[in-house]
Structures are given as C-alpha cells and as structure tokens.
Amino acid sequence: MARILVQTADFDTGAELGRLTAGRSDIGGIGCFVGTVRDTAAGRKIAALTLEHYPAMTERALAAIAAEAERRWELLGCTVIHRVGRLAPGANIVLVLAASAHRQAALEATAFLIDWLKTKAPFWKKEELADGAATWVEARETDTDAAARWSA
Amino acid sequence: MARILVQTADFDTGAELGRLTAGRSDIGGIGCFVGTVRDTAAGRKIAALTLEHYPAMTERALAAIAAEAERRWELLGCTVIHRVGRLAPGANIVLVLAASAHRQAALEATAFLIDWLKTKAPFWKKEELADGAATWVEARETDTDAAARWSA
C-alpha cells in the first residue's frame, strides 16, 4: 500500500501530499519529514553529498520498514522517497509522509519511518568537502539510539 | 521569526515549504503536519466543520506557541497556518512546519507545535452533521495529555 521510490530526480512534496490525500476525506492528519543536504558537517564546508545504495535491497528494505509502520499504526497511506546520486547543499534527500485518521498516529509513524530508514535501509553518504577531499559519513550513535526507542 | 497566519483561504503546503527553505543550505530537516477535515466523528457522518476563533487573541497565542518552540529547539524557521470558517470534509485545517539543522529537533518541534496549538490557541470547531444538526466539538482529554507531555 505504501508508495516507495528510489530515484535520482528531485521530488515534489506538495504533489506527493496531493497524491496521498486526493479524493479522500477519511484522513485527519498527515505527518511529513523532508531531509535536505546541509552545507556544513562537523564545522567543515560541504560541496556536495553523494548517495550510494544497494539497488536489489533498497526498495525491499524500505517496503519492509513501511509495512512495519502500517502494522504499528492505523495508516491510511504512506510515502517514502529517497534520492541517490550527487546532491548539492540545499537539495532534497528524503521524503516521508504518513496519513492517518488521527494526528498522533501520523506524527509517530513519520518519526518511526525516518528513524528506521536511517539505520535499516542500505544507503551510504559520501561528503565532498570544498577542498576536494571526500569522506564517507560515519553512522551516528544518536541514529541508532533514535531507532532503538521504537523497539520497546 | 515564525510565519503565523489565520485565514479563511486554503494554504499550499508545497509553496510554504519552498518559502521556508528558499535559498538556504543550513537546514537538515523539515518536519510538517497537515490537519484535515474528516468526514466522520464518533461514527456520525460530517457534512462540514466550522472553525470559530477569537481574532484579537489568536495570532498572539500562536506567536507565543511558536516562540516557545523556538526557545526549546534550535529552529531555522517555523510556519503555522490555521484556517477559520466553514470547511468541507477533506479540506485542510492547519499546517505546521519546523525546520532545523537536525531531524530530531524538526520532528519534536512539529509535534510540540500541533499539541500546544490544540490546547492553547483559541479556536473552536462546530460539526454539522449530514442530518442538519450541529454540535460543538468537545475538547479531548488525549489532547490535554499530549500537550502535558511537553511540560516535563
């Protein structure tokens, strides 16, 4: 039921919201998160971010994460779009939408989806610094902690 | 700093997102909540919802709620738009956007803004049922509970 996309192209959040809610009047709230490329990381200027992924596994992992959200909350729709490739500062990286009859479910599912995606979907970020150096972003413990709070 | 609007007109979530992030590359995440009119309430079919408010107090109360969010989280922008007047099922009621360098702050601030708005901003909903009867919506204890968790 979830709409899952992995693409190099940008996404249009307004259009995705419209698609999720079109013709429906059973939805009470839609939670949304948009992740974007920041121009600094640990105080260093970022020229670009490159997102690599594991194509055969990615959509499957995202579908499993969305299915888990649909199991935990009564969702009326759910969208996950993740971009891959080289992205400039300010660009969109990821979109999560979760619609429900009730706002608490929509907001919690949105937070759950992005937390789990950050620790369970096979994407890797490489930062290009302004001076030309490039380094793979290291996983953050806070992301693991954020995902772990949903295990309880 | 927050953008606060109370209006009868619909809002355009995509355009508001664009306005919040235009020309910026210091944002890492934007949390968003859109509240919409459901066509049923307690099993009864709803023909329309009318939102009344206290004009002299409303924008002031919303600005105070946004200022509190900006005090609690490092936000890079914040938008609250609330519609008033008669709204049909499926229509937008409220939009909350919160942008931050970090996703956790953006998501928490979004949840905080809508929870506090539901208990501290002077809006009242009246439901028109399909049979013509009209009743004022009663405040829900779960909304008070949701707002109370931010007091800790």
Added chain:
Amino acid sequence: MSDALPLTVLYFAWLRERTGVAEERVVPPPGIANVAALVDWLAGRSAGHAAAFADRAVVRCAVNQEFADPATPLHAGDEVAFFPPVTGG
C-alpha cells in the same frame, strides 16, 4: 470596596449561542474585583447568561487576550472573554 469597572465581555462558541451575545460592554457594581465575581454577576443578567455559566468547570476565560483563572483580578477597561475548552488544530 473597589470602584465600578467598565469592562468589555466577549463570548465564543456555545457561550455566545447561549447568552445570545458576542460582545457586550458592562459596568458591574462595585466589589466585582476578579473573574469569579464577574461570572457570578454575569450569570444573573439573563436566562441565557445563566445557561451559559451553568457548568463553570467547562468555561475558560481570557483577560486582555491572555488565559486567566477565577482569581485573576480585573481592572477598568479590561477585555474579558469566556469560551469552552479550545478545539482547534
């Protein structure tokens, strides 16, 4: 004993419907010094007012656009609003 206070009183939602009034300017008699005393006095103005204030546990109040409680003191020129618990969002 305090002086008489000219006040603007506003009613919203079902309090407006029960009183039949959206806004009224009143000058309560001397001694009406806080919100609780004002409510007692307003409730006697009409059957509609009495109905509006019949269950005071579900009536909320703002004085000069800030949430107030029964003990909030009143001053000449204050804008006092009565309404049910809010249900926006």
Added chain:
Amino acid sequence: MSDALPLTVLYFAWLRERTGVAEERVVPPPGIANVAALVDWLAGRSAGHAAAFADRAVVRCAVNQEFADPATPLHAGDEVAFFPPVTGG
C-alpha cells in the same frame, strides 16, 4: 565437510573502494559455511580485501538482500553483500 559454494559477493561504499571491486563471483574452498568463515577467506584475496576487512566491527553484511550476521549460514548461489553501517535519510 560442506561442498564448495559458488557465491556472488558485493561491496559498497568504502568496502568497494578498498577492495577495488563492486561485485565478484567466487567459489570458496569447501568448509566456508557461514559469513564469518567467508570474511576470513575473502580477507586473504588481496591487500585491498585485507584492508576492507581489517576492522570487522564496522562491517555489516546482507545475505540475499536481508541483513545477516557472522553466524548466518551460506548456500550455493547466495548473494552476499558487505558494507559499512548505513547512513541514509
């Protein structure tokens, strides 16, 4: 002793860069029955492979597109992927 297993091995992010290989088909010798044993054997294939697997605590694995651990058993034809902890979103 188990038979030889023809496997497809994939490397992502800095594991791809260190091994210099995105994908390789390998037939490990008999006895390589799980992920841990495969890593031991792969680490001996080249200096780049040794560098990629130098710190196994930071290497994650998937078998047939599902997250796996060192004890996960392997079967002929499996697709085994090695990568660092994920950093998407």
